[in-house]
Amino acid sequence: VKTIGVLTSGGDAPGMNAAIRAVVRTAIHKGLVVKGIMRGYAGLLQEEIVDMNSTSVSDIIHRGGTILYTARCQEFTTAAGQQKGAEICKKHNIDGMVVIGGDGSFRGAGKLSALGINTIGLPGTIDLDIACTDYTIGFDTAVNTAMEAIDKVRDTSTSHERCSIIEVMGRNAGYIALWCGFANGAEDILLPERYDGDEQALINRIIENRKRGKKHHIIINAEGIGHSSSMAKRIEAATGIETRATILGHMQRGGAPTCKDRVYASIMGARAVELLCEGKSNRVVGYKHGEFVDFDIQEALAMTKDIPEDQYQISKMLVR
Numbered sequence: 230v231k232t233i234g235v236l237t238s239g240g241d242a243p244g245m246n247a248a249i250r251a252v253v254r255t256a257i258h259k260g261l262v263v264k265g266i267m268r269g270y271a272g273l274l275q276e277e278i279v280d281m282n283s284t285s286v287s288d289i290i291h292r293g294g295t296i297l298y299t300a301r302c303q304e305f306t307t308a309a310g311q312q313k314g315a316e317i318c319k320k321h322n323i324d325g326m327v328v329i330g331g332d333g334s335f336r337g338a339g340k341l342s343a344l345g346i347n348t349i350g351l352p353g354t355i356d357l358d359i360a361c362t363d364y365t366i367g368f369d370t371a372v373n374t375a376m377e378a379i380d381k382v383r384d385t386s387t388s389h390e391r392c393s394i395i396e397v398m399g400r401n402a403g404y405i406a407l408w409c410g411f412a413n414g415a416e417d418i419l420l421p422e423r424y425d426g427d428e429q430a431l432i433n434r435i436i437e438n439r440k441r442g443k444k445h446h447i448i449i450n451a452e453g454i455g456h457s458s459s460m461a462k463r464i465e466a467a468t469g470i471e472t473r474a475t476i477l478g479h480m481q482r483g484g485a486p487t488c489k490d491r492v493y494a495s496i497m498g499a500r501a502v503e504l505l506c507e508g509k510s511n512r513v514v515g516y517k518h519g520e521f522v523d524f525d526i527q528e529a530l531a532m533t534k535d536i537p538e539d540q541y542q543i544s545k546m547l548v549r
């Protein structure tokens with residue numbers, strides 16, 4: 230490869246800037262030209278392509294968001310859109326591409342690879358819902374942000390002797406909820422992968438805890454279950470305990486990346502460029518069993534993962 234493009238796609242995640250910086254600086258170190266593609270695949274189709282050099286990525290490693298902006302792009306899910314994207318890459322001499330995003334972004338990356346643009350995916354999402362990897366860029370920061378917010382809700386919840394339902398992001402996955410449930414010592418953790426919808430059992434636990442003298446009842450509810458506000462109303466009606474719902478929302482996606490997100494994203498960014506220099510394509514970089522590894526994109530997309538059952542059981546045991 231001689232010219233590498235880099236884009237971020239899907240929801241932004243803290244640490245994406247560290248990955249971009251590593252891609253740009255590793256490529257320059259190897260004597261390659263680097264181009265930044267703005268606004269993900271949507272920007273590619275609009276030819277929003279800028280030259281990047283070492284200073285383009287100065288002063289960004291500590292910043293949340295993505296300096297390249299990001300988007301979700303319907304047109305790039307079509308064969309015509311993908312063909313147009315590959316042609317635009319060729320027109321700009323881009324023969325290698327690094328795509329930072331989630332599964333949807335990797336599907337696009339696989340298509341670009343098939344159309345002759347050597348493409349490597351990096352897992353960037355706060356949701357941790359990419360099966361081939363134990364780590365995704367942004368998860369660590371997001372759970373720390375959520376954890377700190379939930380601590381604050383807990384203070385006021387205890388003071389008012391309330392029940393609080395706090396809804397965290399994660400799309401259909403419960404990783405953020407599980408980690409916050411642990412870290413915040415929640416009384417209940419509702420995960421889309423496990424919740425059986427038995428609200429009466431939840432209400433019974435709240436009543437039981439109050440009888441045991443607990444001053445608050447913190448419920449971490451995953452976005453994939455949702456309905457936190459209506460659940461709060463039903464709980465209050467059934468228990469007589471004042472109940473409030475807090476939906477943390479997009480604040481979980483912002484903020485300065487943690488040390489782990491900066492370091493892992495940097496290593497993954499460098500690894501992506503190394504793979505391109507080795508002539509590899511259609512790969513996604515992951516982190517498995519303590520090592521940075523890479524997988525064929527289609528194989529990675531076919532993998533599945535679930536909340537570790539042992540962790541879920543421990544989380545339930547510790548709330549008693």
Ligand code: F6P
Nearest residue numbers: 240354355356398399400452482
């Ligand atoms: O994938 C990251 C994520 O923040 C999910 O947790 C959430 O479901 C979704 O993106 C929200 O997307 P948007 O910012 O488009 O509303």
